[in-house]
Amino acid sequence: MISKLRLFFVFITCFIAVHASSQTKVTDLVCEYMHNPIGIDIEKPRLSWKLISDKHNISQKAYEIKVAYSEKDLKANKNLLWHSGKVESSASIHVQYQGQPIPSFKKVYWTVRVWDNKGKLSSWSEPSTWETGVMDDEQWNRASWISVHDEGKITTSLPSQYYRYDFNIEKKVKQARVYITSLGTYKLFLNGSKVSDYIFGPGWTSYHKRLQYQTYDVTEMLDKDNAVGVMLGDGWYRGRMGWQNDRAYYGDRLGLLFMMHLRFSDGSEKWITSNKDWKWSYGPIIWSDHYDGECYDLNKELTGWNLADYNDGEWHKVELLDVTKDNLVANVNELPKIIKELKPIDVFTSPKGELIADLGQNIVGNIRLKVKGLPGDTIIMKYAEVLDNDGNFYTANLRSAKATDYLILNDESEVVYEPNFTFHGFRYVHLQGLRNPLSKDDLTGLAIHSPMRETGHFECSDSLLNRLQKNIEWGQRDNFLDVPTDCPQRDERLGWTGDAQVFSMTAAYNFDVATFYTKWLKDLAADQLVDGRVPVVIPDVVSKLKGSAAWADAVIIVPWTMYRVYGDIRILEEQYDSMVKWVEYMARKAGKSYLWKNDFHWGDWLAFTSTRSDYPGATTEKDLIANSYFRYSSMLLSKIASIIGKHEDSRKWAELSENVKSAFIKEFVTPNGRLVSHTQTAYLLALSFDMLPDTLKPKAANYLAQDVEKFKHLTTGFVGTPLLCNVLSDIGRDDLAFMLLIRKEYPSWLYPVTKGATTIWERWNCILPDGSFHLMGMNSFNHYAYGAIGEWMYSYIGGIKSNSEYPAYKYFTLSPHVGGGLTYAKGELITMYGKILSSWNITNGIFNYEIEIPCNTSAKVVLPNAQVADVLIDNKALENNKSLDFKAEGKNVIIELGSGKYKIQYKYNN
Template sequence: MLTVQKLRVEYKENPVGLDVRFPRISWQLQSEERDVLQQSYEIEVSVEADFRRILWSSGRVYSEQSAHVELAELLPGSRQRYYYRVRVWDTENRGTEWSEPAFWEMGLLAQEDWQAEWISAPLSLLGVEAERCPLLRGSFQAAAKPLKARMYATALGLYELELNGLRVGDGYLTPGWTSYSQRLQVQAYDITAQIAAGDNAVGAWLGNGWYKGNLAWDNRRHIFGSRTALLMQIHLTYEDGSEQIFATGENWTAAAGPILMSELYHGETYDARLELSGFSQPGYDDSGWSRVELLPHSKEILVAQENVPVRKIDQIKPLNLLKTPAGETVLDMGQNMVGWMQFCLTAPRGQQVELVHFEVLDRDGNVYTDNLRSARQKITYIAKGGGRESYEPRFTFQGFRYVQLTGFGEELSPEDFTGIVLHSDMEHTGSFACSNPLINQLQHNILWGQKGNFVDVPTDCPQRDERLGWTGDAQMFIRTSAYLMNVAPFFSKWLKDLSADQLEHGGVPFVIPDVLGENDHSSAAWGDAAVICPWTLYQCYGDKRILEQQYPSMRGWVEYIRKQGQDEYLWNTGVHFGDWLGLDAKQDSYKGATDTDLIATAFYAYSVQLLQKTADVLGRTDEAKQYMVLYSRIKEAFNREFITPSGRLSVPTQTACVLALMFGLVEGPAKARTTDKLLKLLEESGHHLTTGFVGTPYLNLVLSEAGHMDAAYKLLLQTDYPSWLYQVTKGATTIWEHWDGIKEDGSFWSKNMNSFNHYAYGAIGDFLYRHIAGIELDEAHPGYKEFVIKPQPGGDLTWAAAALETVYGRIRSEWSITSNQMELSVSVPPNTSAALYLPNAGLPRVLEGDVHLEQAIGVHSAEQLEHEVKVMLGSGDYRFIYELGAMS
């Protein structure tokens, strides 16, 4: 039976507050049959859940498209809810029932829809340098119990809202971090259940956050503004169709709250004795509060929430309560995590307790915080007394595994503490496991590195005085991240900020949102995020709109490079990070030995190549031809500059070889010599990598594409320094910034730049999925509409299993080897097809289930290649068994 499932609008399930003018819907097909393809579909839209009156119908559309179907003829209105449903027909002309209805609801679409004013605590109450956080309050009368109630809110700084004594929504660190001068997100909340007939009250907490607080490593504050403020509007709709609006304005009041200090890096200080209990409930006496001040701030920059919200995702109980050799009391959470501690205590009024969060113990087993640099990561709580009380922060987060406790006394119980894991609430889409437990821990570490660093923006690290959206780290990891989670809304929002912060000449700041100096922009491999990230999202999700959205930014970056220096085909000017943290760096240098001109020109070529493909996809034929010519000339210039007449790469480093091969810059004898050189360099290093941030993500991919999977496995399975598994043997639970963050003797690489949660080297996850499990894209059919499954067993692995939830459904690849037999189970979602490659197989010996391939339903064709069998599959679940090496 064929059914339509998992309806989504702009990747989201039943979203409220959308501002996309032409929403796109997606659905998945489910069937127990094989070889299922959609022949046609029909969509209906109504403003009523029972579809008695159809507002819009697509009619029967003959198309296989089931992802990102744009409702181009529908013109949605502000705050209107739309219900939709889908039915499809397969290629046998069998139709489904209508899907279960789903909906989306628009937000405030125009500036004129806003009656609310920006309000701030008066300067006479809290000056711009005051660290104490304000509370705001307003009240209103509802004429009756409303049929529908919506709240739309944002802030300069961070906010939390309460309505009639209860928290509104489950998002944290709202409104998130954007290029605040140009874009500010608005959150929409369904508050129908919280509104009472008659008296109602709203209370707000405001914090500095990214807007006003301390950012980066030189103690800068007020980068975006010096005053926190709130903008909030409530719409009540009654059964008779009448409406009532309540909004922030001059009649609101403000008071200094119990949060004495709140900074993202430094933590929070909270004095429970200063709590103003009940301030968000009706009837509260705010006669002693101050009138708010109105701020003349723009509403033109307001956009609806684009990314998924930051939410509480997991809870972790402490693994152990330690007493260090130095006498410190420390909780070990057992996992390097990001979020905060929730705790309970019973203490006399005025007793102060502190929690200092950090990542590692030193080699003597004592508290180590030097690698946090100036970030304090400290929570200070002052008890109100009178019984058991509990606390968790609001406007800060910490990166930590360990927590030093002071002031709690001797009667400590780990049960009173819970670690709250916080990150953007992205759907988990990927899983990988294999027969090697160290690789499984590595996969765990990659996932937790993504959790910890995808807190509204893709940060470099979540613990020290940095936590910035470094462009290089993002582009290095994006493909891996798209296996692990649905990152399309997350990166789509971040890329809009990249466009907003991109310089007029096309240069790209090192970090997005941009908070560094005016000259901190446009390093090769960092600025290339402007091109690599949109193309990767398009490939992984089939989302053409992302390319349309980002094309001016992509083109701006390429044209910026083109204008640098004397030769438009070489990039040999500017300041670059190079192969950051490469192990072949000179002493006291962070840059690896690979020539930065080679790196810059190689990435220039790659970005031009991707831009040419993007222009092709968008139908910009003339520009596609221009960039095809430009790419060929950059390639020629690269060969003139960096390849000797005999075909030798003039820069003899692992990273130089990797980039030349990965970006297709060498051909023929030069390609063969470059591959041989890479293998020789690996051999000379005892088959260890020397690559840094630039070379590492591509190293194993290049080796496997060149047919040297044995070398790739050797690298992956090394357990001594430097290797991915060295970190695992040292107890890592996330990915480290440095290969030797902790040395063999237990000492540290450095205190200045030594994060133990830094996802860049986690890009090896790409290799696990693409080459070990074998789940790979077909570039010509993005979003996994047609895809490849090509597992490549090796090393000491006896089995591997991976799954990926795509926009069409779940892809699965599981293989195992016992004795001389291989078994491979795969899943191909309905409305897709796959090219399957069975390694070391002979066509006559391959069985699917209990039958030969020519008898198997869903097998469209099978052919013997040199060392493998290629099988074209329709949708369905399959199980292949064959004897290894039996070619006849």
């Protein structure tokens, strides 16, 4: 009897386990791309989730969402703010909240369940949350902008400002939130502790039009007696900006705006706000600047200044500042923070006798230094990306940026110091003023950038290509510091639109950049001129430079990338007017001829040049580039207008696009398909942007291939390079694409790798073959634009390719391309729906292919050089599998697959 009972329980346990494992589950709930966000100001936020299952071909057929103010009400199905009911839909991303309006400072809970295509209903997901910020601008009237006395016209960096305020709490706090922003860069403390690891708040925006505030949960940081402390530095607001030594671009006076909302257990509330009763003082930060560094004097240390028992009798009363609050917006993207810490790989003395620490990686950020000395000692920390040919510290390429920190000691005790309001682009640190030997344990490199979840992974059998991929990733990390900067080290560090445009798809393979670009695009629209021109940098601090083709087209191409990768229709809607203004500007300039001529353009920036007298370089006519982008952007705008329901607009932009194409053919194309600029970039634009009649495309493709074969290297600059390998593969010349990719000599992607690069260079030849440097005036060793080759590595070698007709990888292509002597490649991508895997290797003539397709998606799988009779899928012959849709097409086999994991094998017919 006992034995039978035991068998019964084993049977029940197994039945439950099998049933549970086969059930579709709902996981990874996000609101506006974020997990449990607080302080958002979006009235109808969008909700997304993922499905997971261990079965094949799982998709969603319906969903149901519930939203409530408490988890208890959610589970009890009471007092719901929104109950969607059962909605017949496969949508599992960007489902817009349709419930009751949610006022300021409210936290809500939500859960979702789904019905799958097998007829099974999932369990309710674990509840997730979002919390509103300041939904009514009038709420800011509780607080006042505060500042120090008027410091006059700013011509140099002044001491950082310290603010403090004491308050008492007599009740038990249930919830506490801080809402804060500043003119300048802030650091926030509560009772002596940093409130957050975030750095450089409130971030860099077009401050007069859009000033972000941040929300922090400080519930667990409060006591009976409390003190708020805030440090302010010049930052982007008042610091040095651009290469013309401009300072205080946005204003001469720093300022602070602060609100703390307290909810007590008895249901009552209290506000702590910035007002005339706050106090301020200068402190140990004598000056700070993003370009020049920071000077910190320990003799002026304000010990305990942010604690409640601090004696602030000698501090000054603040002044109220008359500054608008109408431009305040909630933070969209997370602020930068220290993401990674690196120890030096070497500490050495250069031939000039300089003490240098080598981090082994070019990073952006600061250092943390442990040091001891005597009172009055000044420790000097200088930063550089490279050493010169003799092994000495090299900073000429920083131009006027001093990139130097100073620490002034006050006694003989050990000090741990890291800068507060500056950052540097560097691999090497030159230290002066040390009395004791420097060990590797005394110094730590602090890599700082905007927090971006890693979504992509690429690797292959070529170690140099793997290093190239790492260089691309590091270049993105280092330059995605709240805005997509061109370079992080010299007196520039600006959000160049052209760089962001050409790199946007590669960026979205490597990292989740949805909120990063969402924030930046809002500033692009804000800084766009009334006539439609787009500044070359965003936020705009170089007001004379606007409207360059390929740069300004970021206004359309970056939102289009966001749509392709994340299925984000709202960003198309929100940026649409901005897109229209730019296309209308080009149309006005072109007039009835539909040819846009003689305007300001950067052209194919930093294309290959030569010192040979016959100049076999690559100069592509700027008007040809401009009209190519005119065609492309108007064509994309037509598609975008259709997607957001503006069908009449769509027809108008389509007609404009075709007229531009016709004018382009007459002006720039010979009857035999030759372009007036006989360069790689010209043909890449013509082929990629559909600038040619179908009859001439093969001839143009042949001209492109001949040019690559003639030079045996690329000749492209910022405009042509991102298109190069993509177009070569699309015209059937993988051989040339791989030849260019694996080339090690200058000019090539791997040439910098052979020179020890750990990031992407600005030029193809930042370091010349003889080891000397190119022109020091513009020679960055950390510029991400040429890293746009990463898109081809993911989408062609890895084979993971999006489909704009089914955005967010709802339906996509897996089509690996083999070449370059590679025997193995692996691409991974975390999408809005889940993980895509495409991993192949060729062993003993057998192509082994492992793939993964997320639930609620499907894919077209293209097997290169395959025959149907040879293909095994999960150890079963493909030709005998009647449930799969497949066909032979040329040398390839194409299979349509639903979600799940698959292993494919076949004889590779090279």
